[in-house]
Amino acid sequence: MTIDITYHKRKRLSLVRFSRATTGNPVIDKPDPDTRGFATPEFGAVLPVTENKTVFVRLNRDNVDPGADLFVKSSDETIFTVAGLTGGKLPTGATQDIQVAAKGGGTPKKASLEVRFGALDGPIISKLAVFVFIKRTLRITPHNLSIKSASAAAIPSAVDINSVIGLVRAIWAQCGLELTVSATVTDAHTFAVAGRVGRGIERNKVLSARFIPNTINAYFAHQLEGSTPGTLGLGFSRKFITDNGLPNPGILLGDGNVAGTDRSTDNMWLANDLAHEIGHFLRLDHTERKEPPDNRTDLWSRRRLMHNFNTQGSSGDFHDQVGYGDRAPGDVRRGCFVSMKDLSQLTTDGEVAVVRSTIESAAGPY
Numbered sequence: 001m002t003i004d005i006t007y008h009k010r011k012r013l014s015l016v017r018f019s020r021a022t023t024g025n026p027v028i029d030k031p032d033p034d035t036r037g038f039a040t041p042e043f044g045a046v047l048p049v050t051e052n053k054t055v056f057v058r059l060n061r062d063n064v065d066p067g068a069d070l071f072v073k074s075s076d077e078t079i080f081t082v083a084g085l086t087g088g089k090l091p092t093g094a095t096q097d098i099q100v101a102a103k104g105g106g107t108p109k110k111a112s113l114e115v116r117f118g119a120l121d122g123p124i125i126s127k128l129a130v131f132v133f134i135k136r137t138l139r140i141t142p143h144n145l146s147i148k149s150a151s152a153a154a155i156p157s158a159v160d161i162n163s164v165i166g167l168v169r170a171i172w173a174q175c176g177l178e179l180t181v182s183a184t185v186t187d188a189h190t191f192a193v194a195g196r197v198g199r200g201i202e203r204n205k206v207l208s209a210r211f212i213p214n215t216i217n218a219y220f221a222h223q224l225e226g227s228t229p230g231t232l233g234l235g236f237s238r239k240f241i242t243d244n245g246l247p248n249p250g251i252l253l254g255d256g257n258v259a260g261t262d263r264s265t266d267n268m269w270l271a272n273d274l275a276h277e278i279g280h281f282l283r284l285d286h287t288e289r290k291e292p293p294d295n296r297t298d299l300w301s302r303r304r305l306m307h308n309f310n311t312q313g314s315s316g317d318f319h320d321q322v323g324y325g326d327r328a329p330g331d332v333r334r335g336c337f338v339s340m341k342d343l344s345q346l347t348t349d350g351e352v353a354v355v356r357s358t359i360e361s362a363a364g365p366y
């Protein structure tokens, strides 16, 4: 294998690259590594793992021969081990999915997955930082809103709530969080339009009627009316309701909106919305604290779960793959990335530290 390199003064050459061990929907044992930047202290990607769990990460041989003898090992086997390989030797091929088996966690405990050339004690050609977190629990209670009007029968949400929550579970596992999900509660209401949660008093009734404390209440409705016709999801965190005089925290998700959009079978879209709103409960801000039309448009920002716009779009400036595949041909899915690194040039970085300090605080996220 020959590598052509052009450079001026100096250039950093990465022989291998790490990525999610899948594309498409979030998968609980295939986290989204933080691959941003090559500066101190990690000098490469960071893989998050919950204690005592085994996850997969993909090694891509970008600039090393697919047939080269590569070996992987843990820098500290009291923190994690590499599973499923004999003597640490990788199979040949352009990519390999490596199993990282975590032991007890910390805040986090840190070790490196070393990629070595030729032998298990050969020269190191790359390192992946592995962060092993103590498991924390996040409680969530789904509600299915069954809404009738004076003249029309009740219409509930048609969403497969368990499937949506399963994707949310995979997204937040990346921060060492385990979701405890209560059985879905059915809330009956009589509003102006069957199936619809209107603004103002109807929304307040939803947030008040069956509120359950010490859990995140997630309300699924057939149709949601927001401040714009396109609104499909609304989140009211504890901080937001305190600032705005609302009755209780909660997250509202519409199968559809008043503009006629139907997302009832798009589990990935709904999961991204719900996981994003949970991010606000965990005190994460929108990426770089920018709101439309000043939202950041760079790819590092648009990968993020907490990007406010958070659509990769079907055309134009926002058409980039962020590792989650296509919703439809040419229509790229939204990202679910939560940052592990805390890069000094960014305002809202180190998201995992914010999340974990919120869930470990006396006030908690609820």
Ligand SMILES: [Zn+2]
Pocket: 276, 277, 280, 286, 308
């Ligand atoms: Zn938001």
